[in-house]
Amino acid sequence: MMQISHGAQVDIYASADLNQISHLQRSGTIDSDPILFASNKLSIIVNNRNIGKIEKFNDLAGDNIKIVVAHSSVPIGRYTERLLTNLAPQSITPKDDLRKLIYRNIVSYEDSVKSVVMKTVLGEADVGVVYSSDAQLEHVMNHTYTIDIPKELNVTGTYYAVKGQKEGNSNLQNEFLTFLQSDIAKSILQEYGFDTE
Amino acid sequence: MTNRTQTAQNINKPSHTLGVLIICIYVCFIGLPLLALIIKAASSASVFTVILSPTTIQAIKLSIVTSVISVIVIVVVGTPVAYMISRSDSKILKILDVFIELPIILPPVVAGVAMLMAFGRQGIIGAPLEQLGITIPFTTTAVIFAQIFVAAPFYIRSARISFGAIDNDLEDLSRTLGKSPWYTFWRITIPLTWTGLTTGLALTWARSLSEFGATLMFAGNMIGKTQTMPLGILTAMETDLNAALSLSLILLIVSVCILLGIHLLSSKLSKYRS
Amino acid sequence: MNSIEAQLNYINNNFNLSVDIKMTDSDRLILYGPSGSGKTTILKLLLGLLQPNRGKISISGQVILDTQTETYIPAHKRKIGYVPQDYRLFPHLSVINNITYGMPKHLTESQKKFLNLITETLSINDLGDRNVNNLSGGEMQRVAIGRALSIKPNLLLLDEPSTSLDSELRISVRTLIKRIHEEFKIPTIIVTHDQQEALALGTQLHVLHNGQFIESGEPSIILGQPQKLQTAALIDIENIFSATVTERDSTNGITVCQYHSLNVEIPLYDTQIGDSIQVGIKASDIIVATKRPTHISARNVFEVEVIHIDQDHSGIMLKCKSGLSEFRAKITKSALDDLDISQGQNAYILFKASSCFMLKP
Numbered sequence: 001m002m003q004i005s006h007g008a009q010v011d012i013y014a015s016a017d018l019n020q021i022s023h024l025q026r027s028g029t030i031d032s033d034p035i036l037f038a039s040n041k042l043s044i045i046v047n048n049r050n051i052g053k054i055e056k057f058n059d060l061a062g063d064n065i066k067i068v069v070a071h072s073s074v075p076i077g078r079y080t081e082r083l084l085t086n087l088a089p090q091s092i093t094p095k096d097d098l099r100k101l102i103y104r105n106i107v108s109y110e111d112s113v114k115s116v117v118m119k120t121v122l123g124e125a126d127v128g129v130v131y132s133s134d135a136q137l138e139h140v141m142n143h144t145y146t147i148d149i150p151k152e153l154n155v156t157g158t159y160y161a162v163k164g165q166k167e168g169n170s171n172l173q174n175e176f177l178t179f180l181q182s183d184i185a186k187s188i189l190q191e192y193g194f195d196t197e
Numbered sequence: 198m199t200n201r202t203q204t205a206q207n208i209n210k211p212s213h214t215l216g217v218l219i220i221c222i223y224v225c226f227i228g229l230p231l232l233a234l235i236i237k238a239a240s241s242a243s244v245f246t247v248i249l250s251p252t253t254i255q256a257i258k259l260s261i262v263t264s265v266i267s268v269i270v271i272v273v274v275g276t277p278v279a280y281m282i283s284r285s286d287s288k289i290l291k292i293l294d295v296f297i298e299l300p301i302i303l304p305p306v307v308a309g310v311a312m313l314m315a316f317g318r319q320g321i322i323g324a325p326l327e328q329l330g331i332t333i334p335f336t337t338t339a340v341i342f343a344q345i346f347v348a349a350p351f352y353i354r355s356a357r358i359s360f361g362a363i364d365n366d367l368e369d370l371s372r373t374l375g376k377s378p379w380y381t382f383w384r385i386t387i388p389l390t391w392t393g394l395t396t397g398l399a400l401t402w403a404r405s406l407s408e409f410g411a412t413l414m415f416a417g418n419m420i421g422k423t424q425t426m427p428l429g430i431l432t433a434m435e436t437d438l439n440a441a442l443s444l445s446l447i448l449l450i451v452s453v454c455i456l457l458g459i460h461l462l463s464s465k466l467s468k469y470r471s
Numbered sequence: 472m473n474s475i476e477a478q479l480n481y482i483n484n485n486f487n488l489s490v491d492i493k494m495t496d497s498d499r500l501i502l503y504g505p506s507g508s509g510k511t512t513i514l515k516l517l518l519g520l521l522q523p524n525r526g527k528i529s530i531s532g533q534v535i536l537d538t539q540t541e542t543y544i545p546a547h548k549r550k551i552g553y554v555p556q557d558y559r560l561f562p563h564l565s566v567i568n569n570i571t572y573g574m575p576k577h578l579t580e581s582q583k584k585f586l587n588l589i590t591e592t593l594s595i596n597d598l599g600d601r602n603v604n605n606l607s608g609g610e611m612q613r614v615a616i617g618r619a620l621s622i623k624p625n626l627l628l629l630d631e632p633s634t635s636l637d638s639e640l641r642i643s644v645r646t647l648i649k650r651i652h653e654e655f656k657i658p659t660i661i662v663t664h665d666q667q668e669a670l671a672l673g674t675q676l677h678v679l680h681n682g683q684f685i686e687s688g689e690p691s692i693i694l695g696q697p698q699k700l701q702t703a704a705l706i707d708i709e710n711i712f713s714a715t716v717t718e719r720d721s722t723n724g725i726t727v728c729q730y731h732s733l734n735v736e737i738p739l740y741d742t743q744i745g746d747s748i749q750v751g752i753k754a755s756d757i758i759v760a761t762k763r764p765t766h767i768s769a770r771n772v773f774e775v776e777v778i779h780i781d782q783d784h785s786g787i788m789l790k791c792k793s794g795l796s797e798f799r800a801k802i803t804k805s806a807l808d809d810l811d812i813s814q815g816q817n818a819y820i821l822f823k824a825s826s827c828f829m830l831k832p
Contacts, residue, residue, distance in 0.1 A: 066335065071418060073436045107335035108417025111431060119417075123319045124334045369520050370559045372547040374573035375622050388563045 005029055010164035011173050016040075016075040016157050034160035037180040038194040041156050042079055043135035045144040047123045057150055060127060061101035068116050068125035071109035076116075079155040080129045086153045120144055131157060133193030156195070231449070238439075238446035247443035255421045256429040257447065263337060263425060264405040267344035271352050271401055276394075279356035280386075284365070294357065298350045308347055309414025316342065316415075339416035340423050344405040352401035359393025360386065395463035399456055406452055426451070473531045475626055475658050479516050480525040481682075488512055488682035494675060496658045499648070501669045501690060504679035505705060510662040513679075514628050517660075518553055519546030530625045552619030552657070556631040558611045560603040566614055567599050573622040589617045592654055593647070609640045613647070620655060627651075627659045633668050645671045666694050666706060678702045696828040700749055703830050709754035709788070709799040711830065716746045725770070725824055731795035736770040737827035749830040756826035757800035759789060760819040761810050769821040773798075777816050780807070791820055 001020040004010060005027060013030070014037075015021055024030040046054045054060065060067065070077035087099040105127075110116050113130050120128030121143045128144075135146050161180055163173045179185055186196040247253055282294050300308060316323040316333045323333060333339050363386065371381040387394070409427040416423040418432065426448045433440040473496035481488040488509045494500045502510045515521040517528060519536070522543075528536040530551075535544040560569050570590070574582060590596045593613040598606070603614065612632070619627060632648060633641040645668060652659050663669055669676055673690040678697075686693055686702045697703050703711055714728035714735060724739045728748060737750055764772060775791035775798065782788075787807045789800045800820055802810075812818060 068417070071432050073432050073434075106419075108419050108423065109432070110418060111413065115413075122313065122317065124313060124317050364559070366555065366557075366559055367561060369518075369546075370553065370555065371561075371572070372520070372545075373518050373549075373551060373553040374618065375547055375550065376573070377547050385561060 004164070009166040011166050011169050012161055012176055013164050014159060014161040016159050018158070018160055021160055021162055029165055030162055031165075032163045034162035035177055035181065036158055037161055037185070038159040038189045038196055039156050040131045040133055040159070040194050041154055042076070042083060042149060043130055043132045043146050044149055045117070045120050045128050045130055045135050045140065045146055047120055047126055047144055049123055050126050051145070054127065054147065056147060057153075058098065059147075060105065061098050062105075065105045065127060066107045066125045067102065067105045067127040067129070068108050068110060068119050069106055069129045070113050070116050071111055074112060075157060076113045076129070076131060077109065079157055082155045083129070083149070083153050086155070131193070132195075136193040159194070234442065234445055234449065238442035241439040241442060247440050248447060252420055252424075252429065253444060253447065256424055256426045256444070257451065259337070259340070259421065259424065260406060260426040260448075261451070263340045263344060264402060267341050267348060267405045268352075268398065268402050270341070270345055271349045272398065275349055275353040276356055279353045280360050280382075283357045283360035297353055300347050301350045301354075303347075305347055305408065305410030306414055309343060309411035312339075312342060312346060312411065312415045334415060335417045335419065335423065337416075337422055340412055340425060343411040343415050344408045347408055347411055348401045348404035351404050352397040355393050355397025355400065356390070359390035359397070362393070363389045392463060395459055399459045402455055402459070403452060406448070406455070473625055473656075473658050475530055477517060477528040478526055479513065479523045479528070481512060481516060481521065481523045486512075486682060488516075490677070490679070490682070490684055492660075492677070494658050494660070496656050497674070498658055499652055499672050499674045500658070500660045501673035501676040502660060502662045502679055503664065503666075503669050503676055503694075503705075505664055508679040509682040510679055511630060512682075514553070514630060514660070514662060517626070517628065518551055519544070519549050550622060550624050550626075552622060552624030552627040554612070554615045554619050554627075554629045554632070556634060558615040560606075560611060560614060560618075562604055564603070565600050566595070566603055566606070569603055569614055570595075570617045570621055572618060585623070586621065588654075589620050592651060593617050608636055609644070612636070612644065616647075616651065620651070620657075624657060627657045629659065629661045631663055631665075632661065633663070633665055641668070648672060670694055678705060680705060695753075697751070698828075698831055700830040700832045703751045708751045709801070710752045710757070712750055712796070714748055714750050716742050716744050716748060719744060733773055733793060733796045735827065736824040737829065738825055740829045742829070749832075750827055751830050752822060752827045754788060754799045754801035757798060757820050757822045759791075759800050759802055759806070759810070759812070760821065761812060761816075763819055764821060767821065768823070770824045771827075772819060772821040775818055775820050777812055777814055777818050780812070780814055789818075791818065 001015070001017075001024065004013060005024060013021070013024075018034070021030070021034050044057070044060075050065075054062070054065065059065075069080045072078050072081055084099055084102060087102070107125065108119070110119070113134060116125075116128040117130050117134050117137075117140060119125045120130075121140055123143070134140060135144070161177060163170075163177065189196050278297070282290050282297075285291075303311075313320060313334065315321050316326075316339075318324065318327050318332060318334065326333065333342065367385055367389070368378075368381050371385045372378065376384070406425075407427055408425070409431065412423065412425060413428060413431075418424050418428050424432070426444060430441050430444045430448065433444055475492065475494045477490075477492040479488065479490050479492075486509070490509075490513060492500070492513075502513060504510055512521065516523050516526070523536070523538065525538050526536060527534065527538070530549075534540075534542050535549050536542060561572065564572065571578075571586065574586070578586065587596075593616060595610065595613050595617055598610065598614065603611065606614065616629075629648065633644055636644060648659070648661070649672065651657075661668070661672055669690050676688065676690040676693050677684040678686040678693060678699075678701075680701055686697055686699045693702065694706055697706060697708070700711070712730050714730040716726060716728050717734070718727035719725075719739065719742070720727070721739060726737050726739050726742060727734055728737060728750065729735075730750070735750065740748075742748060758769070763774070773793050773796075775793045777789055778792050779790035780787065781790070782804070785801075787802050787804055789802065789812070791798045791800060798820055
């Protein structure tokens with residue numbers, strides 16, 4: 001977004017962050033509306049060495065567990081935060097404060113979901129909060145397993161696409177946006193673990 | 198002035214002007230971005246909020262503490278290493294010399310990955326340490342490790358060159374006058390290599406302070422524990438440009454202070470010579 | 472009474488050093504030889520900066536090195552004063568701090584007196600706080616000597632003291648070294664390849680060649696009439712020729728030998744008629760005349776042709792020939808002018824039998 005707002009010329013801008021698109025609209029860099037073309041649920045992946053130790057969501061509050069998440073400067077970081085915030089109504093006493101205990105176990109706020117995935121796959125972290133599409137990748141599944149997120153907590157990431165400010169390609173830009181919403185596109189996205197409407 | 202002197206001066210003139218021009222261009226190239234940073238950061242309203250926020254203070258504290266520890270370790274270990282390599286004819290030590298400088302050309306991220314492979318929980322050394330209950334990644338220790346790994350070569354290189362440049366014979370002579378090798382090292386070798394050593398110190402400290410890629414990869418990003426100033430700047434960059442600018446300004450000021458301090462220390466002790 | 476004894480064996484690549492040194496505090500020992508002969512190596516072995524393969528060093532009865540008993544005193548405990556050829560003053564210390572470098576930080580009264588004695592003897596009292604880099608060559612040397620003396624050494628080593636000085640200073644340095652030796656009574660070893668210096672300073676001389684002492688003894692004798700062929704070559708004896716013994720005259724103490732067509736008379740040696748020998752005579756011992764001399768005592772007078780005249784800083788060298796026999800004679804410039812000798816001219820050379828000496832390989 002930084003590059004575009006400083007003048008980079010693009011045909012299509014796809015972002016998981018509606019805020020950034022809004023910012024560009026407000027500053028006049030982009031003058032059309034975004035379309036939602038995919039969404040992504042969060043997944044919690046656990047490194048295989050923890051089989052038997054971490055089975056369900058509440059186990060995340062246990063001792064000596066290293067959890068890695070993304071920083072709130074990236075969308076998934078904000079979704080993770082939202083997920084943990086959704087926990088608040090669940091806690092009863094400070095001792096059982098699931099949210100506090102989970103936060104205590106977070107050891108790093110990475111700058112990208114890819115880092116979160118990598119560190120969990122490597123085993124440096126026991127647990128990572130990632131997108132479902134990441135969790136379904138083959139090499140990820142080889143080293144990790146997923147645990148269920150209680151439905152009421154899960155957060156969905158959304159992906160938008162919008163026309164950029166580059167002139168002269170208007171037809172192509174429109175075609176691509178239409179394509180994104182086509183069945184073919186949807187099946188490709190689903191193959192990679194994304195949800196489509 | 199005779200005619201010949203005038204001609205000599207004229208011959209020098211074009212290259213003198215050219216030299217000044219080149220200096221000006223270079224200074225502007227370096228200076229302009231720095232000046233722009235200072236202006237934009239200082240003019241933003243949030244400067245003081247950012248500077249005084251607990252996150253920033255923790256990042257500054259962490260940066261300073263870790264870089265100081267790293268630099269101390271580097272100097273204490275690196276000085277004898279550099280000295281031995283400079284004085285030795287052994288082929289093994291010559292190869293070691295090249296090996297020691299490797300981290301300079303290694304991309305920092307690669308250095309971080311390498312350290313994970315060695316010291317990570319599944320790492321070659323890390324796995325047995327894990328059995329003993331010692332984990333390094335995601336700790337402040339990991340930050341120091343990363344800094345030492347990438348910054349040490351700068352000091353060792355400078356020290357090695359300095360030690361190599363001074364006369365072995367002077368050290369020998371000191372011994373004939375009844376002074377032990379240890380005394381000779383402190384009273385003869387160090388004073389004569391002081392400038393080179395302090396230059397190496399400045400370089401290595403600067404590199405430590407600015408270390409980012411290896412730190413993020415190996416130590417992670419956690420406020421108060423592993424979020425040094427460079428990491429803080431990057432995380433701020435994604436959401437709040439102004440915060441990032443303010444942090445950058447602070448890091449710039451801290452760096453300048455440290456460099457000035459080292460410079461003063463260096464020249465103060467040069468005065469001590471005769 | 473200080474005595475120094477050292478036997479040293481040192482091998483490095485193809486270089487093989489094997490020497491035996493004995494001296495007392497009344498000795499100024501000269502190590503004479505060309506560069507590469509091992510002079511500096513000997514100094515470094517004595518100082519402990521190099522280790523011999525085999526050897527023993529004892530100073531005043533104290534054994535500081537013995538490879539057999541594995542006794543080894545490190546360099547900084549040997550109390551040997553060293554003045555290297557390039558002086559090596561510490562550039563970051565003042566003159567006075569250089570001189571007192573080997574002394575304790577706080578001097579007792581007697582130590583201060585001793586320091587004064589050194590600076591007075593060397594005339595460096597007034598240099599005090601000056602920067603060593605601004606001193607003249609002579610001043611630097613005296614500071615270096617003072618620095619070496621300050622530790623009250625049991626042995627003093629001087630490496631090529633006169634080489635980098637001009638002729639005026641050379642002479643004053645020699646006087647200085649003698650004065651120091653007399654004043655402080657320290658056995659002194661001087662390394663040099665300067666004959667004048669060796670003659671002026673030495674009480675004992677070793678000629679060093681390829682790591683061995685090929686000739687040892689009194690400087691004036693060795694440098695005047697050496698016994699070894701190799702020594703003669705090293706000290707630049709200008710005339711060395713092969714001759715055959717033809718006559719031995721015990722009564723007069725003369726040997727006659729044949730040098731091509733010339734009959735040369737030399738002192739009596741233990742030789743037999745028919746022996747092939749090497750004979751040497753210094754160019755400065757050959758006298759030149761433009762008229763056949765008469766009524767003189769010299770046994771050797773020969774008519775020659777002057778085939779070449781060379782001039783250098785030390786005088787005129789005349790290359791003369793008689794048949795196949797060649798001689799070099801050294802005369803002064805003024806002699807050349809007075810005699811008005813020119814190339815191609817006939818002349819006479821004459822020299823005493825006792826100026827000649829036989830050389831053994």
